[in-house]
Amino acid sequence: MMPQMGYDMKEGRLVKWLKKEGEAITSGEDIAEIETDKAIIPMSSPSEGVLRKIITPEGEMVPVGTILGIIGSVDEDISSKIDAIITETASIAKPENSNSSQESKKETTTETKNLNLGTVNATPIAKKIATDKNIDLSLITGTGPNGRIVEKDVLNYSESSVSVPDISTLPKVKPLISATSEIIELSRMRKAVARTTSASSIEAPHFYVTTDIDMTESMKMRIQANKALEVEGKRISVNDFILKACAVALLHHPNFNATFHGDTIEIHSNINIGVAIDLDGSGLIQPAIMACQKLSLVEISVGTKDLITRARGNQLRAEEYTGSTFTISNLGMFSIESFTAIIAPPNCAILAVGSVRDTPVVFNGEIVIKQMMKVTLSVDHRSNDGAAAARFAGEIKTLLEQPVSLLL
Amino acid sequence: MAELTLREAISLGLREALDNDPRVIIMGEDVGAYNGAYAVTKGFLKDYGETRIIDTPISEAGFVGAGIGAAMAGLKPVVEIMTINFSLMASDQIINNAAKIHYMSGGQYSAPIIIRTVTGGGAGLGATHSQSFEGFYATIPGLKVITPAFPDDALGLLRTAFKDNNPILYCEHALLYSVRGEVPDDPSFEVPFGKAKTRKIGSDITLVGYGRSVHTALKAADELKKRNVDAEVIDLRTLRPLDIETVIESTKKTHRCIVIEEAWATGGFGSYVAYEIQKNAFNSLDGPVLHLGALDVPAPYAKNLEMMTIPNEQWILDAVEKEFGIGN
Numbered sequence: 191m192m193p194q195m196g197y198d199m200k201e202g203r204l205v206k207w208l209k210k211e212g213e214a215i216t217s218g219e220d221i222a223e224i225e226t227d228k229a230i231i232p233m234s235s236p237s238e239g240v241l242r243k244i245i246t247p248e249g250e251m252v253p254v255g256t257i258l259g260i261i262g263s264v265d266e267d268i269s270s271k272i273d274a275i276i277t278e279t280a281s282i283a284k285p286e287n288s289n290s291s292q293e294s295k296k297e298t299t300t301e302t303k304n305l306n307l308g309t310v311n312a313t314p315i316a317k318k319i320a321t322d323k324n325i326d327l328s329l330i331t332g333t334g335p336n337g338r339i340v341e342k343d344v345l346n347y348s349e350s351s352v353s354v355p356d357i358s359t360l361p362k363v364k365p366l367i368s369a370t371s372e373i374i375e376l377s378r379m380r381k382a383v384a385r386t387t388s389a390s391s392i393e394a395p396h397f398y399v400t401t402d403i404d405m406t407e408s409m410k411m412r413i414q415a416n417k418a419l420e421v422e423g424k425r426i427s428v429n430d431f432i433l434k435a436c437a438v439a440l441l442h443h444p445n446f447n448a449t450f451h452g453d454t455i456e457i458h459s460n461i462n463i464g465v466a467i468d469l470d471g472s473g474l475i476q477p478a479i480m481a482c483q484k485l486s487l488v489e490i491s492v493g494t495k496d497l498i499t500r501a502r503g504n505q506l507r508a509e510e511y512t513g514s515t516f517t518i519s520n521l522g523m524f525s526i527e528s529f530t531a532i533i534a535p536p537n538c539a540i541l542a543v544g545s546v547r548d549t550p551v552v553f554n555g556e557i558v559i560k561q562m563m564k565v566t567l568s569v570d571h572r573s574n575d576g577a578a579a580a581r582f583a584g585e586i587k588t589l590l591e592q593p594v595s596l597l598l
Numbered sequence: 599m600a601e602l603t604l605r606e607a608i609s610l611g612l613r614e615a616l617d618n619d620p621r622v623i624i625m626g627e628d629v630g631a632y633n634g635a636y637a638v639t640k641g642f643l644k645d646y647g648e649t650r651i652i653d654t655p656i657s658e659a660g661f662v663g664a665g666i667g668a669a670m671a672g673l674k675p676v677v678e679i680m681t682i683n684f685s686l687m688a689s690d691q692i693i694n695n696a697a698k699i700h701y702m703s704g705g706q707y708s709a710p711i712i713i714r715t716v717t718g719g720g721a722g723l724g725a726t727h728s729q730s731f732e733g734f735y736a737t738i739p740g741l742k743v744i745t746p747a748f749p750d751d752a753l754g755l756l757r758t759a760f761k762d763n764n765p766i767l768y769c770e771h772a773l774l775y776s777v778r779g780e781v782p783d784d785p786s787f788e789v790p791f792g793k794a795k796t797r798k799i800g801s802d803i804t805l806v807g808y809g810r811s812v813h814t815a816l817k818a819a820d821e822l823k824k825r826n827v828d829a830e831v832i833d834l835r836t837l838r839p840l841d842i843e844t845v846i847e848s849t850k851k852t853h854r855c856i857v858i859e860e861a862w863a864t865g866g867f868g869s870y871v872a873y874e875i876q877k878n879a880f881n882s883l884d885g886p887v888l889h890l891g892a893l894d895v896p897a898p899y900a901k902n903l904e905m906m907t908i909p910n911e912q913w914i915l916d917a918v919e920k921e922f923g924i925g926n
Contacts, residue, residue, distance in 0.1 A: 313884045315853055334885065334923045341853060341884040 192246075192256045193233060195226045195508040198386050198535075202226050203251045204258060209241045215261060222258065227382035228475050228511065229504040237261055242268050312339035319344045329393045331572075337453040379473035387532050394450075394538075394570040398530050399579045401587050405546045405561045408593040419488070429465075429520050430491040432543055432565075434596045435589040437461050437482035437490070440516060443582040447515045449536040450573040464514030464534060465494060467501045476534050477506050478514035487596055518543060528564035538570040539579075541586070563590075599782060605775040607749035608714075609638050611756035612676065614785075616646050619674060619760070625652040625661055626678030626714075635680045636716060636775055662688035662713065666696050666765070669711040674760065679715040682731045682769060696765035697740030710763045712756075717745075718771040718810055718860055719892070719908060722901035729897070730860045732769040732809075733867025736837035742766045742791060743837040747812040749779040751835055754789030762791070771809045792839030796848070800830035803854040803918060806845050806871060808834040811858040811909065818914035827918060827925040837867060845871065846878045853884035854922050858909050863891025885922045890914065 192202050203225040215221055220232040221241065243260040246252055260268050310327045312320070316339045320327045323344075330347045332339035376384070408431050416425050440447045440461045449456040462478040469475065479485070479493045500506050519531045522545035531542040542565065549562040565586065569579045589595060602610065615622045628635050630643035630653040643651045654661035658679055665677035679685045685692065692713065700708045719728030736743040742764050746752035752770075759766045781787075797812060798819055805815035812833040819829035830848050834841065849855040855875050857868040872887045893907040919926040 313853075314881050315884050318881045335921055338885075338923075340923065 192252050192254050192258060193224070193508055194254050195224065195231055195511055198382055199226050199254060199511075201251055201253045204246050204248055205230055206248055207244060207259075208232070211241055211244055213241050215239060215241055226511070227378045228473070229501075229506060231504070231506060231508060231511075233508075235261060240264050242266070243272060245272075310339065311337060312344075313341065315341045316344045319348070323348050326389075329389055331393075331452050337451075377473065379469075379475075383474055386535060390533050390535050394533050394535070395572060396530075396533060396568050397571050397576060397579070398566050398568055399576065399583050400528060400564060400566040401583045403563045403565060403587045404551070404591050405563045408590050409546065409561050411593050411597075415487075424488060424491065426487060426491045427494075428522065428546060428563075429518070429543070430487060430494060431590060431593060431596065432518060432520070432541070432586075433463055433465070433479065433482065433490050433494065434485075434487045435586050435593075436463060436516065436518060436541060437485070438589055438596065439582060439585040441483055442585060443578070445574055445578060446539045446569070446582050448538050448573055449515075450538055450570055455538075455573050458515040460513075460515065462513045462515045464517035464537070465497065466517060466519035466531075466534075467498055469502060475501055475506075475511075476514060476517055476519075477501055477510040480509065480513055517541070522546060522563070528566055530566050531568050533568050533570055538573040539582075540568045542566045542568065599780045601778055602749045602753075602781045603775065604746070604749045604752050604770070604777045604779075605636065605638055607753040607781055608756060608770065609640070610781075611753045611760075612639065612642070613645075614757070615674070615676075615760045616642075616650060621672065621674040622676065622760070623650045623652065623668070623673055624676045624678065625654050625665060627654055627656055627661075627680050629653060629678050634678070636770070636772070638714075638770075638775075639678070658684050658687035659691055662691040663695065665711050665713070666691060666699070666709050669696075669709045669765075670699065670707045674710060674712075676712045676714060679713060681727060681772075682715045682717040683727050683729050685713075685715055685731065685735075685767075692735070692741070692765070692767070693738050697738050700764070701740060708763050709765045712759050712766045712768055714768045714770065716772050717769045718773060719897045719904055720773050720810075720860075720901075722899065722904060724899045725896035728904065730892070732767065732837060733859060733861045735767050736840070736867050737870075738838075740765070741838060744768045744791070744835075745808040745837055746770070746835065747774065747807075747809050747833050748777065748797075750781045750787075751789050751795070751833070753781055754787055755791070755835065757788045758791055761788075769809065774810055774813070777813070789835065791836045792841050793835065794841040794844040795833045795835055796830060796844070797833050798829065798831040800828040800852065802828045802852055802924065803856065803922065804830045804832060804845065804848040804852045805856050805858060805914065806832045806834065806868075807858040808837060809860070811860055814909060814911055815856075815858055815914065818911035818918075821911060821915055822918065822925050825915075825925040834871075840871070842871065842874045842878070845875060849875050849879040849887075850882040853882050854918075855879075855883075856888040856890060856914060856917060858890045858914065859892075860908050861891055862894060863889060864894050866891040888917050888921055890917060 205223040205225045207222050209215055209221045215235045217238040218234045221235045222233045224231050224233050239261040241259060242262045246258040262268050311332060312327050325344060325348060327339055330339050330343050333343055334340035412426055444457045447458050447461050460481045461483045462480045463482050464476040464478045466474060466476045477497055479497060514537060517534045517537055517540040519540060520543040521529060522543055525545050528544040529542050531540045533540045544564040546561050546563045548559050550557050551560045567579055567583045624639060629639045630651045633640040662677055665675040668675045696709045696711060717730050717732050732743055732745055735741055744755050744766060746755050759768060797816060807815045815831045819831050822829045830852055832845055832848055857871045859866055859868040868889045868891055872889045876887045890909040890913055895907055898904045918924060
């Protein structure tokens with residue numbers, strides 16, 4: 191089946207089959223390449239056997255969950271399964287997918303907006319109003335019994351929110367000064383960024399806490415550590431210290447390693463820290479370093495470098511896209527003093543990190559030069575309050591100001 | 599306008615018919631000398647004599663059958679079955695004869711009989727004397743089932759019944775006889791069959807009932823108003839013919855609906871009403887269509903326990919809060 195390779199992924203293109211029909215497959219072996227909004231990712235086989243039948247041809251764009259092929263044993267009778275799939279496929283009306291393998295190479299700009307009407311817990315009239323007003327119900331928190339979205343929720347949403355039309359459905363406006371303006375078609379990644387950031391801005395009520403962190407001790411320790419690691423060819427960055435500090439702080443503040451679900455909050459058992467990676471101006475992805483609570487500072491450092499390399503080479507694993515539970519966005523290398531970031535769903539917080547700069551500060555009654563860094567935590571107010579955010583940010587600050595505990 | 603009890607309104611309607619139509623006779627257990635088990639025919643024997651007010655043996659199948667025969671032969675009999683529980687003895691006569699004869703004789707015969715009976719629990723009379731079978735009879739084509747909740751409807755529907763040429767089951771709730779209400783003086787005032795009445799106009803939720811459950815719904819509506827929920831209350835008045843359109847239109851307006859009846863919820867007539875609502879007002883619904891009926895047990899003899907098995911206003915308030923998340 192077409193796997194869900196990202197929180198926001200709704201469809202994917204089967205770029206290439208890496209196995210032919212009849213070829214043997216081991217469990218976990220890469221069998222096809224899938225193009226998502228963000229990258230081309232190898233898909234591993236869910237089971238062992240023989241690739242008996244290819245259902246989805248190369249180049250085809252299909253919704254998540256679509257059956258791509260059948261893996262079975264050599265002599266298994268799969269004809270009934272094929273019939274079932276063909277019947278099922280025929281019964282699904284798919285106007286937006288009618289572009290076949292040849293046509294689909296042309297990106298149409300008027301995709302039907304997926305309003306999530308099927309499985310969402312909403313009353314019939316709520317669904318009807320959402321359809322009429324082109325509102326995505328997944329952006330609305332239900333206030334009815336068991337979190338059901340009722341009529342009032344959709345009406346309130348539609349009144350309170352400035353309507354954010356799907357960029358892809360906006361009519362094309364003729365350029366005013368046609369000689370000088372350039373119209374750029376959005377890449378799939380640009381569309382994905384547009385969709386998730388606007389959804390987060392509308393849905394999650396953000397608040398921000400900013401703190402100044404004295405990085406002098408961390409910077410000293412970093413120099414010493416890098417000297418020691420020189421022989422191994424490893425180098426720890428400032429960002430690695432921040433990642434480690436966040437991982438430790440999240441262990442003590444699990445409410446920030448969480449997902450808000452309307453009437454419940456899911457606390458994640460693993461701390462998977464997403465790192466915002468700039469793809470040289472072509473877009474942004476936020477893959478995660480998995481299970482940071484188990485990693486040492488050096489392991490985090492190695493993991494991050496590996497992640498960035500693979501991100502730029504389109505070689506990320508699916509769980510690295512979907513798995514982040516908290517995010518760090520660092521613009522320190524651009525000499526940005528401080529900024530605020532938009533929370534990446536389904537996370538409930540993100541840390542925006544500025545540059546480390548020599549700053550005159552008052553210390554023990556005297557003005558001294560310290561290496562200061564500003565960080566701003568964006569928090570989804572539905573899941574956490576200001577004081578909790580302050581305590582969490584305070585722990586990150588303490589850990590970085592007395593970094594010896596990061597080595598323990 | 600005169601203020602009458604529901605008992606007085608029915609009594610008035612029967613006297614009118616006896617006065618105006620010599621074909622009208624009344625027969626049943628204790629309708630004459632005893633003045634009626636629920637005193638509806640009090641004084642009738644003295645005023646109209648024993649050729650028109652006939653006390654019968656305790657044999658429902660016998661006297662209902664006699665009534666059907668009399669109707670086929672040209673009289674307009676009103677047969678009183680003391681309670682709907684005893685109608686089971688006559689159910690073959692009612693379902694297989696009264697309801698079918700016009701159809702099976704190719705229109706040669708009709709059976710314009712009015713069967714008056716007393717329905718409902720809540721009087722502490724035990725499991726076999728406290729049942730509500732009107733919804734069950736309303737499933738039978740060929741019958742008309744009338745369920746008045748107020749004195750004006752009781753009179754208006756009875757006048758219409760005397761003009762109707764079909765077998766009619768006229769169900770009087772045992773606990774409603776003393777309900778008082780204004781009744782128009784106009785002798786031409788009638789209430790048509792198959793036309794529900796909106797007893798209270800509201801905008802937030804539709805409460806549908808018949809007979810005593812209308813009163814339960816009205817009490818719940820009063821309490822809901824204090825909780826900022828404006829309920830509309832619809833009295834079906836007749837189960838067959840059924841005016842489902844009024845209910846559907848109301849639900850399309852309020853987006854929420856609860857159907858309340860005192861018969862057992864399982865397979866109850868109200869579940870059919872709920873089905874029609876969800877089918878015809880689906881895209882207007884802001885929650886499931888609810889159906890409240892009696893608990894799935896024989897009526898307990900102890901009155902306090904019996905009342906716990908029949909839907910009351912608290913059931914409605916709880917359902918509104920739990921299923922729609924309003925009025926809390």
